[in-house]
Amino acid sequence: MTTTLSTPATALPATAAHDLTGKRRIAFASYVDENYLPGFLVLLRSLALSNPSVCEDFVVLYDDLRPGSIAKIHALHPRIVLRRVNAEHYDSYKKGDQDNYLVRKAYFILDVFRIREYDTIITLDTDMVVLGDLGELLKLREGLAAVPQFFYGQHKLNSGLLVIQREYLSDEFCAKLDATGRSGDYELDKHDQGILNAVLNGDFVRLDARYNFVKRRLSGDLPVPEDTAILHFTGRHKPWQGGESGYTQAEDRWREFQMSDAEFHAAYLNSSGGLHHDLLVHYGTPHVRRTGNVEYARKVAAAHIAAGDYQDAVDILSSVRIPLDEAWPHEVLGHALMSVSRYEEAKAQLLLATAAPNRAATAYARLAQMAWVHGDNAEALTYATAGLAVDPTHRSSRLWAQRAASVPAQELGAPEDQLAHVAFYMDRQGNAGDKLLPETVRLGFGADTTSRRWHSVHAHRLFDKAALERVNARRGLVIGGGGLFIPDTMPNGNSAWQWNVPDEHLRAIDVPIMVYAVGFNAFDGQSYRAGRFRESLRLLVEKSAFFGLRNHGSIAKVRAMLPPHLQDKVRFQPCPTTVSRQLVPGWTDPSYREDTVLLNAAYDRAGLRFGHDYGHFLAEMAKAVRAIGAHTEVRCVAHSLDDEKIAFDLRREHGISLPVIPMYDFDNDEIRDLYAKTRLVIGMRGHAGMIPFGVGTPIVSLISHPKMAYFLADIERPEWGVSVHDKNLGAVLTERAIDILDHHAATVADVHERQQSLWKVTEANAADIRAILGA
Template identity: 70%
Template sequence: MTASTPASRAAGAAPRPATAGRRNPTGKRRVAFASYVDENYLPGFLALLRSLALSNPGVCEDFVVLYDDLRPSSVAAIRRLHPRVVLRRVDDAHYDDFVKGDPENYLIRKAYFILDVFRIRDYDTVITLDTDMVVLGDIGELLALREGLAAVPQFFHGQHKLNSGLLVIQREYLTDAFCARLDEVGRSGAYELDKHDQGILNAVLDGDFVRLDPRYNFVKRRLTGDQPVPDDVAVLHFTGRHKPWNGGESGYTLAEEVWQRHAVSDAALAAQYLALPGTKHPDLLLHFGRRVVERTGDPAVARQVASACLATGRYQEAVDVLTSVTLPARSAWAHEVLGTALMALSRYEEAQAHLLLATADPKGAAKAYGRLAQLAWTLNDDAAAHRHAAAGLAVEPVNRMCRILHRRTRPDVRPQADTAPAGQLTHVAFYMDRQGNAGDKLLPESVRLCFGADTGERRWHSQHAHRLFDEAALDRAGASRGVVVGGGGLFIPDTAPNGNSAWQWNVPDAHLERLTVPLAVFAVGYNAFDGQSYSRTRFTESLRLLVSKADFFGLRNSGSVEKVRDLLPAELRDRVRYQPCPTTVTRHLVPGWQDPAERADTVLLNAAYDRAGLRFGHDYEHFLAETAKAVRAIGEHAEVRCVAHALEDERIAFDLRRAHGISLPVVPMYDWDCDAIRAEYARTRLVIGMRGHAGMIPFGCGTPVISLISHPKMAYFLADIERPQWGVSVHERDLGALLTERAVGILDDHAAVVADVHGRQEQLWRTTRDNMAAIRKAFGETAG
């Protein structure tokens, strides 16, 4: 693919700063497909939708349907084939004064309606598809395009003119300025009148477009003489007057047979889709699978649908689907999925029964035992958890969940549940296992340091947030001086789902109501990704009760404050306060802290891969390539190392070597204790991090940071310290150059940037001290 001249010139667009004008804090691209559809071309469009699902089963973006005369039954037929249809009526009168070759021909008049796509303002990339197309191959390359207006050159007219049947349009063309240029040419008639919309586009662009390979718009005329469709064709276009659904055209039998394969019933399409190998998009799987389950009661399909429900946090739907069919007793996978969904709803006895059934199949027994161990641990039964984990390891010695639970519940490391907590504070937090996320290891200790230097068991009673806050836990907390909940992104729906609160603290409303000691919610984050949502009703009810009960309620960034206030009634909103994450003021918390006399000549690079689809969308290969450019350039100024907060973070090192021949040493921080983590971050010169705490911890240690923004919380943090320039979206078009410029600038002026970090930190420390004064007062001076 090549562009003849800078495409932004054609759009009348000026260069824009990084992530400027974005409508979300991460800069994640919104991508959509679009087609103009009328009753005449409806059969073609339905075939197009079927072909898209079957050829790209892992792709499901919004599909904008431009229309002017569709009947309700036609709209219903479209909706049956795609779960994310966005209807948009065209402004047909807008094109009445365009000069046309035959203004009386209604088909010619409608040919201009697709130009309404340039009036769409809701997306960053729009891919238009003519309704006489079928998609036959992978179109991932089109979804990854970032620049210009891309199309296949016309078959008969050389490289200067495009075929408008398929366009990949970037945001700089979705503007009023570009629409004005289209209108001007259309009303002047200064274009090839017999080419309609295509003629106008070619007149405006004058050859300035990104050239796509012909396989992305392979016109039927290339197959004259009844030639077969080549295997590498991704999009086949039935140009000309004769359409396959109207009888076709002689000389193209083999091509039209390909089209006819997609003229199938809804039931046939669903069956074909569900039988496809490989990864399927959960939205499509749910869309087609639900109806198949309702019609057939097929337990195998119900398993697929329920698994997709689990993956997207629809736990009740997963239960509903699987309980609507008869599950064979030995259908281990189905029972494991159902048991997992029931666990997420806190229906623990039912979950245990189905998970026990799932252990009957040796192939899935280890996973089921792991779930049973997790369930028993959640219910505060360490002995049973240990037995289940041991049974799982006997089946599969390398099962990770069983290994973690087996180690966590060993008799010699189990907490003493009946330890009298008199004189202590109860600390509800996410306590990370030894080989776990480095940031989560540091958080509980950092919270405790805000209350004083003693962070040990003499002063603190640990209550893991994910364990059921049962009667015994309520009694222990009630005997303590008070309860502190924090820190970390505990307001997240899927790390440890439960039906009691729908966030990470597994506390039933009834037990929270009965809590009588002071309660402080401290530096908690609202951690939903772009495109992720909570079980709104249960979460909102639990949240409102929590806020009403809390003597102090502090969230770790202003973005979280805003999100949570929006969920509260007016009388509770002012109770939500800003409390920075304590890791950001580490230098002020750790007793005897000394800033490093000198620093290693290193730059630490961190990337995160949990929920990778939500982080990167279609842009991972772009991110990787741009990061490779930056690593090479920054490497001329300092040694770049990969710092892994979690084991999966090492993937950036593997992928850079695999795809770009770059080898980076790995710093396995997931294996380190808190002191080692802080020391490493304090002595490096710069940290480029994607995880929240790969930015906040080094910042708290006085080290300059650049955040690779793939989650809103990073943008929120940088906004709070008034340094948005210390962040770059992973979706940024010029990520490599921008990252290099900012990193080298920091390295060249290092002392001044360190001083700036210290200054920013002072503001957070003042807020923290003020909040601690309020908490000490609420706790009757016992928290000091």
Template identity: 65%
Template sequence: MSTTPTGTAVAATQPLKRRIAFASYVDENYLPGFLVLLRSLALSNPRVCEDFVVLYDDLRPASVERIQALHPRIVLRRVRAEHYADFVKGDPHNYLVRKAYFILDVFGIRDYDTIITLDTDMVVPGDISELLTLREGLGAVAQFFQGRDKLNSGLLVIQREYLTDGFCERIDRIGRSGEYELDKHDQGILNALLEGDFVRIDPRYNFVKRRLSGNKPVPEDVAILHFTGRHKPWNGGEVGYEAAEEVWHRYDLSDADFHAEFFALPGEKHPELVAHLGRRALAAGAGHATAQQVAAALVDLGRYRDAIEVLGRIRIPAERARAHALLGQALMADSRHAEAEAHLLLAAASPPVTPKAMGRLAQLRWVLHDDEGARRYALAGLAADPTDRMCGILHRRTAQAPPADTADDAEAGRQLAHVAFYMDQQGNAGDKVLPDAVRRCFGPDIGPAAWHPEHVHRYVDDAALARINRRRGLVIGGGGLFIPDTSPNGHSAWQWNVTDETIRAIEVPLAVFAVGYNAFEGQTYARERFTESLRTLVGRADFFGLRNHGSVERVRALLPAGLREKVVFQPCPTTVARQIVPGWRDPSERADTVMVNCAFDRAGLRFGHDYDHFLAQMARAIRALGEEVEVRYAAHAVTDEKFVLDLRRAHGITLPVDPMYDWDTPRILAEYARTRLVMGMRGHAGMIPFGCGTPIISLISHPKLAYFLKDIDRPEWGVSVHERRLGDLLTERARDLLANQEATVADVHDRQRWLWKVTRDNLGALGRLFDTTPAVEAVIG
């Protein structure tokens, strides 16, 4: 437990995603300063794009429009002006005597975990990303003339424990008592309240202009320059501070000049910022280079049709290979295949772009069931770059001609069609295990005599529809298929590449089995297309089971009332592996090991600004546990090994790696069954070991992990990757589970029995649907 500034004990937990915002109080007089502040923030920190809360009382609509034009995530919040009327104040003729208190409204905001306040007479010439990583206390720079006991309130980094009713009451009590430096307004109240108990931040993050008296130059490392005092740069020059004001005027730009500078910046920029500013820049006549940046940002955001529109407005010369590649990618994601192929071929003519363009071309042909064409493109890409990953995958995938559907009607009638993500060699270990696990729920035969596979990412054309309709039923199942970006298509906007018309044309019984709604926090679908596809599928399905109640709730919310009750809970079959693998035997003894897994796909959505914190906290836990057990690393995907490299680079810790992406299903299950504990970030780095009877602690960076733990009523088996005390909490919980191994394993088995009961009940209904009885009674129960 930890203690808040009000003295109240709280659980030491963080939300799934740490929410960060900037905040400023803005009025008409200080609007010129705020506009410069926003421009400087974008130009000096183009990778930063968090909510910006604008506290206001008298802003005109035109002023609000100017503010919103500079930032995509402006949150307007009117201040409680009358709330401060009875605060004891100083000089009534001072302009600030009333409005200086309005920034204190920030402590009444409950929507964020960290809020960074910035005065509107500040400019940001340097990198402030370090401020976004601060996790403790109330941070501020000490006053220039008052020593280190008093803060300057121009910059505050406020953590959630200060954003409470209790802290607000303490502010109000001091304000109404007048027991503070009256001429310091809000700053005086905070200093009286904190009595020096604040986190000291380096002065370069609130570098007051008085440090530059006598026209001293602004030091190069200054990140935030603060124009304290009566004179402001937008009101005219002040003698003795010309060098400082020159920095401010550097960002006092017209829209055209601001856009030109922003899009000329090298390196990475936040896609939301690019898309927002780009819309206005393009409307004002910006050229090809800006259009390409905007389109790339829109693709990153999954807004493929918007990217197509942006690039469609300009004539792309043949030699602009990267623009053609980008347009081809967007067209492919919108299922405009012929147009996509034309642009990708133009891109492939440029040697630097050839491998990537050929990889996309190979993928496009494979999606359309043209394995020969896919192999040809993949070989061309490998000739240009033998190490290209996508070309290598497609070449291996199409190295042999796909087996023809030679089953006669009787044979086909004995098979179930299975739409799933069939993982390639060196692909995600969890996705290797899934198809087999789904099939085992329906009986012991998981081979071609009982099952006909259809890859979820391949377009369901007339021939594929005919293959499905020849079978005795269709199972769509295993994995978080409701996700917009793994293999984007314009037909459904989720992973199954199928049109609504084709779904309606499926004639055989159809079951959606243990699918997950896998969107990250902050990730969006092509909402209209996804919703229509989802409704069509639910309406056509004879059984619709989702793998956690969180997914059930999210999907039901998108459906009309008449379809909602069709969506039911069906646990992921990996969570009941002990029940469905024939001849399963629990290990007689376990290796003295703890296994760790981390994931890096969509790292920005997983970690936000906290990756270095996460890495350091994991190092702390691994060092502590490594004194008692062997800690090993379970790599579900090749990219998972980044954690091991970073851990060694940053903290000098080397972990042995088990490359599960190279293993088959029996070996993966056997290894997870014999270890004592798994601490995993991937969903199936928790669900598979749990299914093998092994205790788990989930490193939560995605809602689905929390959904699963809630379903089994063990939320304490999860810790957010944003948790401040992640290292200590992991160590404590791991030690507790290891010390009580027998009881914990028994608890896992007990939780699993409930999941198995739900599964068996559902399989009874499915047996009637497919006119067969799933062979579930032959395994342990």
């Protein structure tokens, strides 16, 4: 625990986000040829309609598909991955009929075991139709799973559906398949299935028969059981070839999905439950183009907004004629226009939406937001009050009313003595980490964090000419306090990141600009799609006298977006919260610590954080909480209201009750004090790691976002993190937490040593900044 921390490297190799977060990569796969293409197209439609919220990569193994056939496949799924099989590889296998082309092709699905890009692959035969929810298959984490053969007992599997985990997607397992195939030591008439059964010898995870319900079980025209998830048309006679007598009811279920594109698109858009963004956009866009349907256009636009594709939302809703009395489409279009900074057009759309009682409160809240963005608190309060008059419980209207009614503190200092400070200034009961950040950034420039020395510029307000004049009257401009390089918290079309600054006003700033400890905060699965962001970022780097990012992962991401001559301007500046012990005036380390462990979990963008693994995460956390709780009291610490969900879910699902600490109600000193006086913090939010670390408290990070891994890499302690997707999360977390608690003094000393390296970087940067400011 006394390893010396060297200065972190100036660049990190490009690392995929899922390699940092441990998020499982899942894919479906099928072997498809021209003869079975009609079955595969039905399979794709049935998968989408039966599981409308599921969209994973679909690997198509093929050897002879025509371009037109490939186009049909792409039209039915947005994430098709084509992979040509190595057909000759299987010619060396001994087969029951070496010259039958169908027998030869039966082995090609085994190429799936040669794929290395995924953690879980679910194979589906092309003579299957999906009738029910496959969620349980997506959650499987162990072994190779399949349904036992109907006619041969539990020892052998039916290979029509396989759920394959990474340990089988290996050269070692492929070698076993090849050895068995070439030896012929298997049931030759069972082809790929015979090889798998010979190699596995009964060692597979048994799935319920409803996941591979073979047609033969319905002989005599029996109805398909209601709970059937996948119906498999085994045998020679396929539904698209005319079918087989005695299976009418089964084949009718297959034909439910034999439909035109127009019928299929409409059926998907009318599906109940959550619709996956990729599928909704893929099917909805051509359907809107074909029909001009306003309701479908609204659904597609809303999906674009949820993914941060605001211009796409504007485009699709602008392509249809919205009747004056259709409030919801007007409100969604207003939201999209506001998000690309077309404010006057947005206002017109939102005013139209206020005419309908069911959309009025939301529309008024957005109008209040726009007025606030433009600095008109009086108008913002008027709109927010109107929203509350429609719906007194409307949370967004209430928040905007509170923000508009707040009176900014009177500035005490003279402009020429102040620094302007662009930051995300968090509201009361907002995220505790973001509440603490602006003050801590200011501490990096001196002990006085008040308006005597600082002029506040809220990042989310439009940086207009008046704001420009106020900034240019100051000594300099500091930008920092929040993960400002993220596209969707408060979107705008001027910069496409959190500071709502037009290029012309950024160019006109004539005082030194210092970007200080900003983070690149995109999640795994989230991206900046607009060229606008790159252009604004480039201009910001050009204009900055100091450009410091809070971790080397962010540095690598930002440098990749810049031309070579600007890349070296991007330097490392740790988040000041990580060195709070050095910055807070009069800081003293606590004389005692409470015998507690504080647990934080985050739920914003939960789909990006957890994928299909939330149930697994919760169950593993229950194991860890019980085990750690046997040593030390575990309490839930909530940075925001949503963070309390883990306490509710642990109690409801696992009977565990945790005290909840509402940190969102704390002031900055209380936040630091609480974290300084506990023995360990287990946190999922970035600042549930960095703040306790900064006050000298050991941490274990629950990694669901790349930035957590970035920070641990910078302090050379990756073992202080564990992925929320880790198969053995509960055991790993318990082991690391107990080890820290058992060696607490040594770990605290290690935290102090890690911090000292970050402080040296901060001090060196501070000297450069003083020179820039002439101080």
